[in-house]
Amino acid sequence: MLNIKDIFSVTLILFSVIDILGSIPVIIALRKREGHIHSLRATIISGVLMILFLYLGQSILKLFNLDVGSFAVAGAIIMFILALEMILGITFFQEDHGSKGTGSIVPLAFPLIAGAGTLTTILSIRVVYETPNILIGILLNLVFVFIVLKSTDWLERKLGSSGFSILRRVFGIILLAIAVKIFKENIFVS
Template identity: 60%
Template sequence: MFSIREVISVTLILFSVIDIVGSLPVLIDLRKKTGKIESEQATFASGVLMISFLFVGEEILKLFGVDVASFAVAGALIIFLIGLEMILGRTIFKSEIASGGATHIVPIAFPLIAGAGTLTTIISLRAEYQTLNIIIGIILNLILIYVVLKSSGWLETRLGQGGLDVLRKIFGIILLAIAIKLFKTNLIADF
């Protein structure tokens, strides 16, 4: 059932986890090394990964005997750590971004956009939100991702390093709050 409230929540949660604005320094560095970013292809590949995982992710969990609530708690812990990374400016998760290659679709689409945190969040969202609303939230994020990828050079000059740092910290705080909510909701569901 369509719910604008759920769509907004899902969109904001995914936007915070994907952190495409916070990834601008990496995108800018890749653009400088290769000359350009294939925005359309990177956005499409990210969308395929996210939508596929939304539908197949739960089946993969069943193969391992894990329920969605347990996965949501695990996802909440990962989201919490990503939020801490953003606020503290420390690296907890090792970056898998590789330099080199022709188009950088793979390092941008996965793991930068549709990485472990994003995929974990998508399956965690299934425990609380309707699938239709999650799909709409994913599509809205793909539009935002495309816009950011296309205008990364312009954004770099407008925001500056200070502006990027402030945005990163704000989204980090939002992620911490989301992680705590997911953790409470799904941990209580088990009792």
Template identity: 50%
Template sequence: MNLNTKEIFTAFMVLFAVIDVIGNIPVIIDLRKRAGKIESGKAALISGFIMISFLFVGKKMLHFIGIDVNSFAVAGALILFFIALEMILGITLYKHEDNSADTTSIFPIAFPLIAGPGSLTTLLSLRAEFSIENIIAAVILNVLLIYTVLKSSKKIGDFIGNTGILIIRKIFGVLLLAIAIKLFAANVKELF
């Protein structure tokens, strides 16, 4: 096992910024009101399972259809770039449908809110640069944080307030933008 604290922390921060569980607190609070209840443990476990599964199966799927990891990482960097723009500019480029049925914990919270296109693409992008055990550790840490945030989303929303949530989204948006540019530059070189 080759655990590296720096890699785990970097991968954790990238995933944390992409998942944006703090910025999604207003959405989570709204879903909680409509559904009546969110099963925090179920949502966190399912999102973690989806992310770790995709970490292993995603690369094989890419090879099956003839795409290398660096190409996917460049595509992922572009997606991260647009997610960062959403966070910084307060616009919505990616829209998902709300579902207020009993499955709210799974859809839309576990997928696509937490384990969505951004986080799945990010995992494969990270795989091009970091060792797999460090990425898994980062996913597990994020799942624990996601569980904590889901469990106490109403209290966190009340404490931070709308202005605080907006400020956090902007800060993580800038961080994510810088990471997207770094991932793009590192992987574009490998394509040529």
């Protein structure tokens, strides 16, 4: 049942879709705005979302009479807004002063880590790989996500403010392109 090759394949597929390294500028910007990112909370919530979608994804979407394409488009719109924030240096997601620290959940846990792309990919790879192999691939990715989230202070110090500004805009354009791609691939799916 467990297959090392399949686990490795699933891990790499999810690693490329989650793209936690590409999200570093967003994470740093969120940490600056929120004051602190709850790394463990964001990792656990992301993991719960991914594992729920592994086992119940199709059922959850059917419960709300949604298709995977609609779910992906909704996530793409949020990613699009985040990308505009990164590129233009403006803020669309206004702080709710009564709920400081929610940035660890939205937009960090969802849609950046366990976003529409990740959850849709999990639904797709269930057809090819066995569930235990996918579960291990998810857990391996979550360990890496946690390490990156815990390292953002160090990464920001190494980058400096000008390096961070450049990196934020470059990855903002990449995130914008990913959002447009997800939107384009799913807008006419019925």
